[in-house]
Amino acid sequence: MSGPMSEDELDQVVTNIELLELQASALPPETAPNSGPQPEPEAEGGRFAFPRHILKQSDFFRDMLTSTHIGGGGEGTEINPIVPDSISQVTKFQIESFYRVVDHRGFQGQLVLSQPQWFAALKLATAWNFDQVRQFIIQELDFVAVDPFDRIRIADECRVPEWLRPALARLCARKSDLTAAEGRALGYERFAAICRIREMEKLGSSPEKNRAHECCNSKCPR
Structure with missing residues (x-):
């Protein structure tokens, strides 16, 4: 069994989520106006990298990352990405939209997304039990026509x-x-x-x- 991860490893973007079945008909990412440069998710093929501390905000991923098997140093890396079966239908557009929301540090300032982006992010926040992120999105959509x-x-x-x-x-x-x-x-x-x-x-x-x-x-x- 692999030993605990080092501090350097924890600071890196170590957890990858593989999109097993990216739908061909998925909506393409839409260009939304913004007040400055927006960070893009690290992606290669069907994989997206998220900082571990972000995923630990979710009960869904927290249990996974602290388990004896997946919590080891060899899991959740670029070579051995975590692949939960229940997210196999998630699309690239949904992941990108969700990333835009969770990377909005401290939920401060205005985050401008299209309605499809907000809806896609809400679906993942709901499915993955990101309660605070979900509530933030709902509050934002309360003021959107x-x-x-x-x-x-x-x-x-x-x-x-x-x-x-x-x-x-x-x-x-x-x-x-x-x-x-x-x-x-x-x-x-x-x-x-x-x-x-x-x-x-x-x-x-x-x-x-x-x-x-x-x-x-x-x-x-x-």
């Missing part, structure tokens, strides 16, 4: 139930009717509930305080 369908989709995928009611209320109040494609995106129960509420409001029989209550309770994540 997001299409209600995107807001609902991400709320379901990333377990952000507080986004559902405002987004559904916007759909209930929308002047134009929902399309069949939008109904499929919402799911039958939510689509039916929104249609009922919209019809009731047209007839003047739906109290304002009940708007979106019915559809928010339809297929909400538990």
Whole structure:
């Protein structure tokens, strides 16, 4: 068994995450405006290097890095990268977006990302249990104008139930009717509930305080 890592090794970017199945249809990185040079992730092929202290912010990686097997000096290096099975579907775009957020030192100043970048970073922060990073992203997205369908989709995928009611209320109040494609995106129960509420409001029989209550309770994540 390898001995404990030296201080020099700990200071290096020693932990690599290999992307086993990078999707060919993955969104390419988008250029976002920024106030200065932005550091880029170290990458070669399908591997990304992260400082160990960053990964230890996550319960997912902390347990892995302190285990008897993976915590050894020979693991998590460029030669022997850590390859968790559960991240095999992660894309390069998601990793790059997540890196931009975690490298935003101390979460100080303004970090400007596109909506797809924010969403991609939130997905990984949620999947990998980076609680502080996840909360930071959610707070940033609270002030971003997001299409209600995107807001609902991400709320379901990333377990952000507080986004559902405002987004559904916007759909209930929308002047134009929902399309069949939008109904499929919402799911039958939510689509039916929104249609009922919209019809009731047209007839003047739906109290304002009940708007979106019915559809928010339809297929909400538990």
